Amino acid sequence: MMQRKPGPFLARWMLLLAAFLALLVSLSMALPGIWLAVLGGSFYYAVAGAAGTLACLWVLSGRYGAGVGLFALVTIGTVLWALWEIDLKAWMHAWGFDLAGRTGLHLGLLLAMVLALAFISGEPSRRSDHGLAAMILGIPLLLLALVSGVGYLVRGSADDPKTPPQAVVTDAAPLATAIESTTDPEEWRAFGGTNHGQRFSTADQITPENVAQLTQAWEFHTGDLPPNTRVAYAFQNTPIKIGNSLFVCSSSNQVFALDPATGEQQWHFDPQVSPDVMESMQSVACRAVAYHASTSAQPDARQCAQRVLLATADSRLIALDAHTGEQCRTFGNSGTVDLGEGLDSQEIGFASSTSGPAVVGDLVIVGQQVSDNQRRDAPSGVTRAYSVTTGELVWAWDAKRVDRPRHRLGPGETWPQGTPNVWTVISADEQLGLVYLATGSPANDHWGGDRSAEEEEYTASVVAVDAATGDTRWHFRTVDHDLWNYDLGAQPTLTDMEIDGQWRRVLLQGTKSGSIYVLDARTGEPLTPLEDRATPERTVEGDWTSPTQQYSTGLPNFAGAPGREPELIAEEHLFGLTPLDALFCRIQFKRMRYEGIYTPPTDQGDGTLVFPGSLGGLTWGGLSVNPEQQILITSSNRLPDRVKLYPRLEVLDPPVGSGGARPDQDIAPQAGAPFGVDNTMWLSPLGVPCLAPPWGFLSATDMRTGELLWSQPLGTAEDAGPLGIATRMKLRIGTPNVGGAVNTRSGLTFIAAAQDNYLRAFDTRTGDLLWDGRLPAGAQASPITYIHAGRQYVAIASGGDARLGTPIGDSVVVFTLPQ
Numbered sequence: 001m002m003q004r005k006p007g008p009f010l011a012r013w014m015l016l017l018a019a020f021l022a023l024l025v026s027l028s029m030a031l032p033g034i035w036l037a038v039l040g041g042s043f044y045y046a047v048a049g050a051a052g053t054l055a056c057l058w059v060l061s062g063r064y065g066a067g068v069g070l071f072a073l074v075t076i077g078t079v080l081w082a083l084w085e086i087d088l089k090a091w092m093h094a095w096g097f098d099l100a101g102r103t104g105l106h107l108g109l110l111l112a113m114v115l116a117l118a119f120i121s122g123e124p125s126r127r128s129d130h131g132l133a134a135m136i137l138g139i140p141l142l143l144l145a146l147v148s149g150v151g152y153l154v155r156g157s158a159d160d161p162k163t164p165p166q167a168v169v170t171d172a173a174p175l176a177t178a179i180e181s182t183t184d185p186e187e188w189r190a191f192g193g194t195n196h197g198q199r200f201s202t203a204d205q206i207t208p209e210n211v212a213q214l215t216q217a218w219e220f221h222t223g224d225l226p227p228n229t230r231v232a233y234a235f236q237n238t239p240i241k242i243g244n245s246l247f248v249c250s251s252s253n254q255v256f257a258l259d260p261a262t263g264e265q266q267w268h269f270d271p272q273v274s275p276d277v278m279e280s281m282q283s284v285a286c287r288a289v290a291y292h293a294s295t296s297a298q299p300d301a302r303q304c305a306q307r308v309l310l311a312t313a314d315s316r317l318i319a320l321d322a323h324t325g326e327q328c329r330t331f332g333n334s335g336t337v338d339l340g341e342g343l344d345s346q347e348i349g350f351a352s353s354t355s356g357p358a359v360v361g362d363l364v365i366v367g368q369q370v371s372d373n374q375r376r377d378a379p380s381g382v383t384r385a386y387s388v389t390t391g392e393l394v395w396a397w398d399a400k401r402v403d404r405p406r407h408r409l410g411p412g413e414t415w416p417q418g419t420p421n422v423w424t425v426i427s428a429d430e431q432l433g434l435v436y437l438a439t440g441s442p443a444n445d446h447w448g449g450d451r452s453a454e455e456e457e458y459t460a461s462v463v464a465v466d467a468a469t470g471d472t473r474w475h476f477r478t479v480d481h482d483l484w485n486y487d488l489g490a491q492p493t494l495t496d497m498e499i500d501g502q503w504r505r506v507l508l509q510g511t512k513s514g515s516i517y518v519l520d521a522r523t524g525e526p527l528t529p530l531e532d533r534a535t536p537e538r539t540v541e542g543d544w545t546s547p548t549q550q551y552s553t554g555l556p557n558f559a560g561a562p563g564r565e566p567e568l569i570a571e572e573h574l575f576g577l578t579p580l581d582a583l584f585c586r587i588q589f590k591r592m593r594y595e596g597i598y599t600p601p602t603d604q605g606d607g608t609l610v611f612p613g614s615l616g617g618l619t620w621g622g623l624s625v626n627p628e629q630q631i632l633i634t635s636s637n638r639l640p641d642r643v644k645l646y647p648r649l650e651v652l653d654p655p656v657g658s659g660g661a662r663p664d665q666d667i668a669p670q671a672g673a674p675f676g677v678d679n680t681m682w683l684s685p686l687g688v689p690c691l692a693p694p695w696g697f698l699s700a701t702d703m704r705t706g707e708l709l710w711s712q713p714l715g716t717a718e719d720a721g722p723l724g725i726a727t728r729m730k731l732r733i734g735t736p737n738v739g740g741a742v743n744t745r746s747g748l749t750f751i752a753a754a755q756d757n758y759l760r761a762f763d764t765r766t767g768d769l770l771w772d773g774r775l776p777a778g779a780q781a782s783p784i785t786y787i788h789a790g791r792q793y794v795a796i797a798s799g800g801d802a803r804l805g806t807p808i809g810d811s812v813v814v815f816t817l818p819q
Helices: 006-038 044-060 064-088 095-119 129-158 299-303 453-457 579-591
Strands: 215-221 240-242 245-249 255-258 265-269 290-293 306-311 316-321 336-338 358-360 363-366 383-387 393-397 427-429 434-438 461-466 472-477 493-499 502-510 516-520 530-534 548-552 608-610 623-626 631-637 641-647 675-681 696-702 707-713 741-744 748-751 758-763 769-774 784-788 791-798 811-816
Touching: 006 044, 006 064, 006 095, 006 579, 044 064, 044 579, 064 095, 095 579, 240 290, 240 784, 255 306, 290 358, 358 427, 427 493, 461 502, 493 623, 502 623, 516 548, 623 741, 631 741, 631 748, 696 748, 741 784
Parallel strands: none
Antiparallel strands: 215 811, 240 245, 245 255, 255 265, 290 306, 306 316, 316 336, 358 363, 363 383, 383 393, 427 434, 434 461, 461 472, 493 502, 502 516, 530 548, 608 641, 623 631, 631 696, 641 675, 696 707, 741 748, 748 758, 758 769, 784 791, 791 811
16 A cells, blocks of 8 residues: 655645635635726736636646646746836835745745745656646746846936936025024033024034944833823924923823933923813824023023923923923023913813923923814814013914004903914024914814814914914915815924025924925915916715816925825835735725815715825924025825714714713714714834835935936835834834934034934935934934033934834933044
């Protein structure tokens, strides 16, 4: 009796198992693939699924060679189809990840079948299978290697991020001086370095030649970690450095004064914000504190001659002695001003200041964020200016009260409800006597049928107000009738810029919709070309759309891949880690409404694809300007959102202030509107974006010519991955990013922001990566650099962002060159 050899026996079972798995994959492609084809999508999934099913049935019925051969043809077709679609989108950066997702599963199953077939040689009829197996596997692998190599060469020569276009950067600009007269390399006095928001430092000890020697100088732990899973922490703080102290604000508004050279704690203040308050916030953050030094000779002023100003999540504005951390008792009520006064807020924490106050002269000016999409009668978006010494209200700006900023509220009166708020960082030009407010949209982002004329006028606008009086000097609107949450998140940036051969004081405003507007800082006059373009019309009953929207065309656009025009998504741009989740994304894409940027929200099908999504484009990380070299640094996202409206009768979750809580809401209520809304990042079932990478870019633009100097993906897959599982692969893919850059006179750009735990240094002129420093957690914050006791340091808050899914921590990490 013949004894069955163990090798061929196991190989046969391996072949059958691989064929069975391939059958499941093929069936999962064929049936939904037919649906995709009916929806007008690619026929690939239906054809490949049907052919793969037949091939697997042949193998399972004993026709090994024929079945594996047919599956090899399916795999070859998959490789050719993948390369063809990738070529349609011009071999974008990170195309290799896209190719792997399209072909990896088929190649893996084919490899298993071929290896099994090669070992099945016990029977005479199988003795030629070794050669057959090699041929079957070799053809698709050779094809993949050859075409991928050609594609890589094409991409490398035509799209290398280190090869600048025709733009040329010359040496220092002759007039990039006056606005920078207050820049001190030993200090970092505000979120953006100064109130100009340039995120530029004249510090030049760390250079492109020695930056690779950077080492960690110290690390400080705040001890501030999320109190529970219902509170979404985001350690987005940019420290400020004044004299002999580095001031840090953690997520729950605790303030720490640290020694800039050693990290030793000098004092600590905890305002004791309740976790219940923080549940109402989308992200619990404290992006900045402010600083003021008094010149008064009055005794009460000397008690807090230098003070730190803190705005909290529970609507308090607190003044602290910069030397001791004790509250300044002559400010407000024993050191505190009640920002909730006059708001008629339905719940503490509904309105809060996450970006912090700004000190302009002897005023402290504070805006606020209002929790999105909860209710039309949300707290007011009012921005208020107080005396920095007494806490007395000086003026208040609100879209419905622009004619009376110095009029106090009467008895029982409240600030107008639901008006556009100023949630991002406030800028100012003390020389011009102007404060610049970047506004959001009225309450309820995605339905605007009941907005007033005043709200429409000041939505998504830059507003210049008189610093002393609050009177509106000019305003510029970037979106008409915003239905996409395209509020202005980037801090306005002030600089000198050469326009038509003349140097002008300009305001640069980055937008979520990808445009960067160049405005005269004195008058608001646009200084680079604008175009009105037709946009998709028709939205839900009771609302309307603007027939045109305005585009800024003088600088590159960052709506998607950076370039001259906003990127348009097509089906070939979609992505999955496997063909199955990619197929899910494609079906959803065909069921969503998408006609380019500004496609209105809908309650039909799977909703609307909004691209760029709510992260931008360009958001609160802002712009970084090198005024001496006239280079603009931007970090941008390339992520779509899926937005779907739901009729009021289908919305079951109550809003904040009526018993609702954000962590419990499946649909944001938008109470007071006919529709609730589900606004989420568009992800596959495996938790990765449905759009093929890159998902985030770092770019540099020559401000003289308006041309990109370089643009490249920012971030690797090392600390992120499907289902929240880190891949541990340090391969540049371009991840979503939250946070901005800082650049230096020596020609370096420092940025973290990506989904991996690194702070990086790039050559500002070329984009070359010169150094990266490992961090203990995510760093969704903007770095700073300063000189202290003769040494230059680079500091970053490394504490993660729950919404972005990066590791949570509580560290402030500082790097410097060796002694």
